[in-house]
Each structure stands twice: as structure tokens, then as C-alpha cells.
Amino acid sequence: xxxxxxxxxxxxxxxxxxxxxxxxxxxxxxxxxxxxxxxxxxxxxxx
Numbered sequence: 001x002x003x004x005x006x007x008x009x010x011x012x013x014x015x016x017x018x019x020x021x022x023x024x025x026x027x028x029x030x031x032x033x034x035x036x037x038x039x040x041x042x043x044x045x046x047x
Contacts, residue, residue, distance in 0.1 A: 001025065002025075003023045003024060003025050003030065003031075004023070004024045004025070005021060005022065005023050005024075006021070006022045006024075007019065007020075007021050008020045008021075008022075012036075012037065014037070016036065016037035016038060016039060017036060017037065017038040018034075018035070018036035018037060018038070019034070019035040019036055019038065020032065020033070020034050020035075021033040021034075021035070
């Protein structure tokens, strides 16, 4: 089954990342996935 997906990421006022993924099949939305808040971890090399 193929789905058309829309992935939307945003940074909130708190500095955390919030992600919303909407999945569509032949027009109607079939699923929504909300992920967040996502905290950012620093890598060992500082990047």
C-alpha cells in the first residue's frame, strides 16, 4: 500500500522539536503521528 506523507517539524518556544507526520491514501487522511518533544543531544565532537 502506498501512502502520501506530509512531515512537518517545528521548534517550540521552549527550544524543543515537535514533529507531525500525516499520511494519506487516495485523498483521505488515514493516520497522524505526533512525535515530541524531542531534545537535542550534543555529539562528542561538538557538532
